[in-house]
Amino acid sequence: MTLTEVSFYSRKFVPFALLFFLILLIFYYLIKVLLLTITPTQQITLYTDPIFGKIKRPIILDPKPSSNLNFSIDTIEGKPVTSTESAKVFFLPSAAAKFGYRERIYLIAKSLGFDTEVVKHKLDGKEAVFQDATQTLKIDITNLNFTYEYNFENEQQIFENTIIPPKKDSEDKAIDFLKTVGRYPEELAQGKSNAIFISFDPAARQMKLLETSFGSNMVEVDFYRPDQEIYPVVSPKYFNSQNYVMLVAYEGDFKILKAQIKFYEKSDSQIGIYPVKTGDAAYEALKTGKGLIIQNESAGSDIVIKKMFLGYFDPDVYQEYYQPVYVFLGNNNFVGYVPAVTDEFYTE
Secondary structure (H helix, E strand, O other): OOHHHHHHHHHHHHHHHHHHHHHHHHHHHHHHHHHHHHOOOOOOOOOOEOOOOOEOOOOOOOOEEOOOOEEEEOOOOOOOOOOOOEEEEEEOOOOOOOOOHHHHHHHHHHHOOOOOOOOOOEEEOOEEEEEOOOEEEEEEOOOOOEEEEEOHHHOHHHHOOOEOOOHHHHHHHHHHHHHHOOOOOHHHHHOOEEEEEEEEEOOOOEEEEEOOOOOOOEEEEEEOOOOEOOEOEEOOOOOOOOOEEEEEEEOOEEEEEEEEEOOOOOOOOOEEEEEEOOHHHHHHHHHOOOOEEEEOOOOOOEEEEEEEEEEEEOOOOOOOEEOEEEEEEEOOOEEEEEEOEOHHHEOO
16 A cells, blocks of 8 residues: 555545544543443541540530520521531549649749738638738639739729839730749640720729720730631630739739739540530520520510631630530620530530
8 A cells, every 4th residue: 555545545634533532532521421420429427535424514604594585696607607527625634732732822922912920811712812801812722723803992002103004015015924923824825815905994983995005004914725626716705814814004014903824734635435416406506495594685585696707715614524515695795605505415
């Protein structure tokens, strides 16, 4: 066969070869689609590891139930959102009084201005109490959590010659104080802080929260745990933290008026994975009176939910677990929590 004949037959049969190839491709993909339709859909297994078994719901002191309120939802999504199908639950081990605690509590008392040669502590269970005419200090001897309060309402001279407390300087002074008394947990150091500026009228004994430092003579520095992975940490008061230092500032000096650390160390080795309620189930729990109302300034009973998300509840009283809650934010500073773990894993 000559080259001319080869060229002729090649041009003649190439279209048929291409058509045959295309038909093969069509049959291949048709068979593949058919196999996909008859293959049963594989179910994705939700991974959980509830190592603690049934757990207690978050403990919140004096919560208001969500019953007798009418809820509607007006969020960006327009409906309840499910944040995750499962979440970590951390164990909070209980603490025991350690050797040498007496020296530690007296250091805290002395740092706050107590004359520890005169004022001695009284032990009330696990709580050591120092008290004199102007101030009270209570310290848990097992973990050194403490609450301090100075009776500044009756000490008008404290507010003489005060300066507007700069935010950064106030935060630094609060941190230095907590370090001095040895109660500045690493997690609080890793988390964020927030300065709240306050105007106190000593003559009228009235306190007012301010949006800026202008006109303030007091500042409260709140400390928070860092986010738990992608989830924010929320406190029993939501807008404030139970870990705080309140002070007044002078030129080159400051005075602590109130301070509190209610912090419970979590175990990084004892961690359970628990199933989490759907957003619809959490919203239904809120509507049916199973939510915990943290704050509600509404005069009426109608609450419009503006935001919903999952957070981790940081307790101010000891409980065994550091766990997730659904957070509902609404009009008129409404804040409500719903325990996020599915109900079958909660004790009654």
